[in-house]
Amino acid sequence: MDTTAAFLGLTCVDCGSFVEPTDGHGRCPDCEGILDPTYDYDAIDVDRETFEDRPFDSMWRYEELLPFSRETAVSMDEGATALVECPALAEELGVGRVLLKDEGRNPTGTFKDRGQSAAVTAASQADAADLALASAGNAGQAASAYAARAGIDAHVFLPSRAGFTTKAMVNVHDGDLTVVEGRIGDAGAAFSDAMAEHPDWYPVQTFVTPYRHEGKKTMLYETVEQLGWDVPDAVVYPTGGGVGLVGMHKAACEFRDLGLIDDVPAMYAAQSTGCAPIVEAVEQGRDVHEAWETPDTICGGIEIPDPGASPLILDAIEESGGGAVATTDDEILDAAIAVAVNEGLEMGATCAAAASGAWKLAERGDLGEDDTVVLLNTGAGNKDDDVLRSHLMGQGI
Ligand SMILES: *Cc1c(COP(=O)(O)O)cnc(C)c1O
Numbered sequence: 001m002d003t004t005a006a007f008l009g010l011t012c013v014d015c016g017s018f019v020e021p022t023d024g025h026g027r028c029p030d031c032e033g034i035l036d037p038t039y040d041y042d043a044i045d046v047d048r049e050t051f052e053d054r055p056f057d058s059m060w061r062y063e064e065l066l067p068f069s070r071e072t073a074v075s076m077d078e079g080a081t082a083l084v085e086c087p088a089l090a091e092e093l094g095v096g097r098v099l100l101k102d103e104g105r106n107p108t109g110t111f112k113d114r115g116q117s118a119a120v121t122a123a124s125q126a127d128a129a130d131l132a133l134a135s136a137g138n139a140g141q142a143a144s145a146y147a148a149r150a151g152i153d154a155h156v157f158l159p160s161r162a163g164f165t166t167k168a169m170v171n172v173h174d175g176d177l178t179v180v181e182g183r184i185g186d187a188g189a190a191f192s193d194a195m196a197e198h199p200d201w202y203p204v205q206t207f208v209t210p211y212r213h214e215g216k217k218t219m220l221y222e223t224v225e226q227l228g229w230d231v232p233d234a235v236v237y238p239t240g241g242g243v244g245l246v247g248m249h250k251a252a253c254e255f256r257d258l259g260l261i262d263d264v265p266a267m268y269a270a271q272s273t274g275c276a277p278i279v280e281a282v283e284q285g286r287d288v289h290e291a292w293e294t295p296d297t298i299c300g301g302i303e304i305p306d307p308g309a310s311p312l313i314l315d316a317i318e319e320s321g322g323g324a325v326a327t328t329d330d331e332i333l334d335a336a337i338a339v340a341v342n343e344g345l346e347m348g349a350t351c352a353a354a355a356s357g358a359w360k361l362a363e364r365g366d367l368g369e370d371d372t373v374v375l376l377n378t379g380a381g382n383k384d385d386d387v388l389r390s391h392l393m394g395q396g397i
């Protein structure tokens with residue numbers, strides 16, 4: 001395996017076991033815990049100029065802080081997305097600045113590309129012939145795209161309610177698509193059965209592979225650099241499995257510990273009231289979630305009733321001084337429309353939970369009048385054009 005100089009291997013977040021990168025394809029072999037890429041930070045010699053001197057062209061410009069080099073990466077120049085000023089939204093919320101990190105500008109239209117670029121690079125380094133995952137849709141599309149680029153066969157399990165675009169594009173990338181009747185849990189069960197039958201398949205599933213949160217952490221590096229090394233006061237993130245939230249908090253701690261910034265941003269999880277296990281856990285002061293009984297939200301990307309990484313998500317929220325907020329599907333879709341009308345920016349349906357969540361955070365006084373607030377637009381609006389348009393129809397428009 002061809003890894004970067006400071007990358008040591010994988011550490012289990014539960015039992016602390018250390019696993020060599022060559023052996024770490026999934027969960028901890030000792031306790032099934034999540035494996036986290038670990039580095040020798042003393043061996044990472046970077047400062048602000050290191051990054052400023054590089055073109056802003058790909059998430060792999062932070063290769064010193066990633067397990068694999070840019071040269072070996074399975075990449076389509078994902079990342080390096082725009083951070084767009086939203087003055088109308090800032091005025092509406094009564095805060096200093098609102099900026100939208102527009103992940104819709106990725107190769108397959110969502111931030112899932114960052115996670116898959118890192119995970120499929122690991123699969124390719126492990127000489128995998130096949131990879132597999134279950135997904136609500138976007139990760140499946142991204143995985144089939146990166147697998148195609150790497151010459152690996154992708155086996156993608158999506159629930160029947162996944163959006164048409166994601167299913168169609170898995171086909172277009174010649175992925176092996178299985179549509180499973182039901183919801184994400186049913187797709188997950190079908191994936192587990194298939195993995196038991198095909199132990200040689202390389203999993204690129206949320207928090208089964210150790211590498212997806214590692215790819216997504218680059219969103220925070222970029223945001224801070226784009227703000228001229230200012231740390232935002234709040235980052236609001238539409239939270240499903242929490243891969244991005246955990247990754248971004250890790251990234252902030254790394255930049256702080258390397259002396260590039262002084263503080264970490266408060267991380268806020270935004271969910272739909274139709275499936276809000278993280279919000280419930282925060283409100284009840286628990287350090288692990290309870291599975292949400294009857295998930296029901298139109299926001300497929302965050303309809304994750306049983307997020308296995310909830311202890312990591314809740315730790316990140318607490319350590320960073322953040323919080324969690326739930327809004328209704330109606331409020332979320334209204335927010336997507338409001339942003340499209342007032343700022344011109346197109347937010348996916350799931351993604352707009354960050355905008356409606358920020359509205360609610362402002363209303364309840366969690367955001368200050370001078371605060372800089374970053375909203376993660378995790379995917380492009382036109383991936384959900386049908387959902388957004390029918391919301392208008394529901395209003396007689
Ligand atoms: C997957 C997804 C999310 C949730 O991501 P996690 O990191 O698993 O919490 C949010 N928005 C969109 C558009 C997604 O596809």
Ligand SMILES: [Zn+2]
Binds near residue numbers: 012014015016017031
């Ligand atoms: Zn372990």
